[in-house]
Amino acid sequence: MVKQHVLLLGATGETGGSILNGLLADPESFDVAALVRPTSAKKSQVQDLVRRGVTIRVVDLDGALEDVVGSLAGIDVLINAIGAGGQLAQLTLAMAAKQAGVKRFVPCAFATVAPPGGVMQLRDAKEEIYQLIRRLYLPYTVIDVGYWHQISFPTLPSGRIDYAAVVLNMIEIHAEGTMPTMLTDLRDIGPFVARIIKDPRTLNKFVVAYADVLCENEIFALMEEMSGEVIQRKYVPADAIIDSRARHMATLKVEPDNGAVRFTSIMDDYMYSKYVRGDNTPAYAAYLGYLDARALYPEFRPRSFRDFFAELLEGKGVKPYPALDLAALYQRE
Template sequence: MTTRTRVLLVGATGETGSSIVDGLLEAGHFDVAALIRPRSMIKPAIATLRERGVEIRSCDLQASEEDLVQALKNIDVVVSSIAPSEQESQIPLAKAAKKAGVKRFVPCGFITVAPPGGIMWLRDEKEKVYNHIKQLYLPYTIVDVGWWYQLSYPRLASGKIDYAMTIANDEIIGDGTAPTALTDLRDIGRYIARIIVDDRTLNKMVFAYNIVMTQNQIYDLLEEVSGEKIERNHVHEETIVHRVLAARQSSETYPFDPLKFIPRYIAEYQLSWGIRGDNNPEYAKYLGYLTSKDLYPDFKHSDFKEYLEMVCQGTAKGIYTGRIASKAQQRSFPRTESSDSLFSRGRTFPRTESSDSLFGRV
């Protein structure tokens, strides 16, 4: 008889969290629970989780340590996939997990490969949590997943795939030859179902990815699948660095302002995977990751061409389409003071010692 593992998910109704729910339930040997804020208990998505057999535990991440420990009672593994702005809220959860005897804590990684220390603010926010987990001596696994299929392709002039898109994604970064690792969002949960019961991944970082492609190859493939010609809009290295510096200046506000930080996320992602070339398996191994290809050579991932065919046929599921800043029909983020400062063309920033550190690895 297969031993059942009791898993608690934080962020179970988000894009990544939903994939993890699917993967764990499909595997069949997990008892799945979801930690839900009390104010969110009436949402339809929570009722849907219950109907699928997910246990609902009501507790806020800002609750007392005693309440959090109680919410984690009899849990083997905690998997967090919370919003980018909430990373540090995992710190009290980790403390409670230690007290509750949780056997493995999977903090909210699930991004592209990038080194810590000034390349991506989001990566550095996550590293604060990782360091705290290690100080607690809490068993952990960090999982990153590369760039999603669902975010990797450009729009078509016909507009027929706009329904599935979050942003226009109409730029080729640099010359478009930087290889970047891609993963289908739908596969993330299937990877997690293997990783969290694998002794080899305990106290390790894992890079779970499907394929490696360049932007030029992605454009070529979408042209083949769609039969449409796609304009190649190259954005040069200096422009990306300019955007990063402008976005960082604009986002130096507190409390967190999504309209300022979303442009920063985009610019720093473009810098990391598009200019520096961080998001690839070779660099991941250099940084100390185990890779899904080495761990699970039998894993059958979703085919990228088949996914693009679904997109063109109108049968793919859109992502983030219910959020104000991500409606497919907008095709870009609304013009605001913060986005103007990101995309303006009149300002320039001189090369300095600090800006030099943003450029590609040498």
């Protein structure tokens, strides 16, 4: 089989790290390089990539277009896993990918399923890239993954899973807790992506990958059954989610550089889309035209939320974003 030359942006990040593992696990199919910005080229995480056999290509996405085009020479597939705040840096990359003849551009989706047009600010930023891709007639695949298991669990009263929680005392149930939502283990994004980018059926398509479809009431019940603990519940009604979302968006208009309000506003959007509107479901994904990765790759068994939670109880969980204090940014009521 001819190897695909894959270039990954974001290999030192959470989503990109999972994708990197998925690609490196299939060396017969992929030759892997990482796109790194000049300011990060000397980071120890980048040196770790080199030790794992990854070639490094350094480029400044804010620099000259021809330099970005040059950094894509010989690349078949370009995968973008850039942090939530950096989406628009992909505009230059998409233009460069067209010029360089990239055969498949995977923009940075990797989020929940939601429609464009005012539901989620993050989804609307991603939409700018998707629209540019289509104007360019650039071959693409958009991959969404639901919400990670790793950020979908409440904490337990004993505190025994606090070590893996991004935010502590997370006991909120949103809008009655009955809305089903797609979930994926962060570690399974990579194996899904490796399958999707080899597959001609997914070219110029949206694909959704997920392990479970659970509502918050089911997650709390499952965790109580497995842990033997009773989790306190703080109910957040739909009206409160809508009010909070409007308030934080209004504040952002006057304080666009307020990082805490921006992060909280992104979280408001997620709660509104997932739990008030109910966007993040297989049925709505199908309606929007997504292919279902579970149907495409029935042989692949992603980790269930139950299995993930069993690992957490055994002390084997890993907290995402270890260097970031997201709890300090999240302004919950």
